[in-house]
Amino acid sequence: MTERDNATWLQDLRSPGKCRTTALADLRKILLRGLTGALKNWVRQDTREFLSLCEDFIQEALLIILKHLDDFQGLSRFTTWAHKISVRVALSELRRARWKDYSLTATDEPGQSSSVHEPGSPDREQERVEGQMMLDWMKKVMREELTTRQQRALKAAAFDGISADALSKKLGTTRNALYKLLHDARLKLKKRMLKEGFMKVQEESDPDSERKPPFEVSNKGESRE
Amino acid sequence: MQINVSGLMGMISQTEDDELDCGQTYELLDQYAEIMERGEDPQILLPKVYRHLNRCKDCHEELTALLAAIQSDHEKNRN
Numbered sequence: 001m002t003e004r005d006n007a008t009w010l011q012d013l014r015s016p017g018k019c020r021t022t023a024l025a026d027l028r029k030i031l032l033r034g035l036t037g038a039l040k041n042w043v044r045q046d047t048r049e050f051l052s053l054c055e056d057f058i059q060e061a062l063l064i065i066l067k068h069l070d071d072f073q074g075l076s077r078f079t080t081w082a083h084k085i086s087v088r089v090a091l092s093e094l095r096r097a098r099w100k101d102y103s104l105t106a107t108d109e110p111g112q113s114s115s116v117h118e119p120g121s122p123d124r125e126q127e128r129v130e131g132q133m134m135l136d137w138m139k140k141v142m143r144e145e146l147t148t149r150q151q152r153a154l155k156a157a158a159f160d161g162i163s164a165d166a167l168s169k170k171l172g173t174t175r176n177a178l179y180k181l182l183h184d185a186r187l188k189l190k191k192r193m194l195k196e197g198f199m200k201v202q203e204e205s206d207p208d209s210e211r212k213p214p215f216e217v218s219n220k221g222e223s224r225e
Numbered sequence: 226m227q228i229n230v231s232g233l234m235g236m237i238s239q240t241e242d243d244e245l246d247c248g249q250t251y252e253l254l255d256q257y258a259e260i261m262e263r264g265e266d267p268q269i270l271l272p273k274v275y276r277h278l279n280r281c282k283d284c285h286e287e288l289t290a291l292l293a294a295i296q297s298d299h300e301k302n303r304n
């Protein structure tokens with residue numbers, strides 16, 4: 001395979017004829033090498049479907065890449081930029097499949113994991129009771145402060161763990177608009193927490209104080225059957 | 226972003242008025258991944274992206290997958 005720098009990639013992909021065909025074939029190979037690593041925690045790879053799934057993702061990614069060549073600013077390697085697009089295409093599709101049966105409910109309706117009760121841990125009863133009180137308080141202020149749409153979105157994202165990608169599609173909106181909806185909701189709830197003197201708010205002065213993400217990052221071999 | 230209520234309250238308490246959204250983060254994700262690849266500190270070089278990634282599970286997953294893609298591409302290219 002020809003080694004190309006960023007300028008050569010752009011030039012080859014823009015040029016007509018054999019140069020472009022060869023560059024596209026090389027890029028296809030590179031993206032396939034990338035996706036096999038990127039999807040190892042998402043999809044079983046020992047199946048015949050895996051390769052055809054990757055080929056579908058790569059086909060879609062290549063169309064986006066070719067359409068957006070002018071947007072590439074050269075601030076990373078061209079191949080990293082292309083991997084980014086192919087990863088986004090693949091994960092969006094996999095998330096949509098994973099969450100296709102999820103239905104949106106309001107705050108008080110039972111969700112998959114809206115309770116903090118952990119059966120079989122009596123020694124942590126005090127913690128459980130406090131957790132339940134916080135949960136009840138949170139549900140109450142969510143009802144009082146947030147719109148129905150914000151309540152639904154926050155419950156789905158924070159308590160049920162639905163991906164923002166999948167949730168935005170279910171809400172008929174974009175991921176950016178969903179982020180804004182949830183950001184506005186968090187700002188309203190933060191104001192209320194400050195007003196009611198919740199201790200957690202003392203941490204707010206340092207935005208970097210929480211170094212670990214508050215969500216669980218899955219490294220399990222979750223597979224798409 | 227499946228978290229318990231105390232995690233949610235922690236996250237709410239750290240909400241900033243001015244945060245990057247997923248689109249702005251996506252624009253910088255390739256640069257962010259290469260900063261990590263070079264062993265530099267993205268928290269210093271791209272602090273707003275760093276903070277978005279701590280809040281947003283989807284973008285965090287995309288970064289993890291992108292880093293795996295880059296590594297897998299390098300390894301398979303060598304073989």
Ligand SMILES: [Zn+2]
Nearest residue numbers: 246247281284
């Ligand atoms: Zn995001």
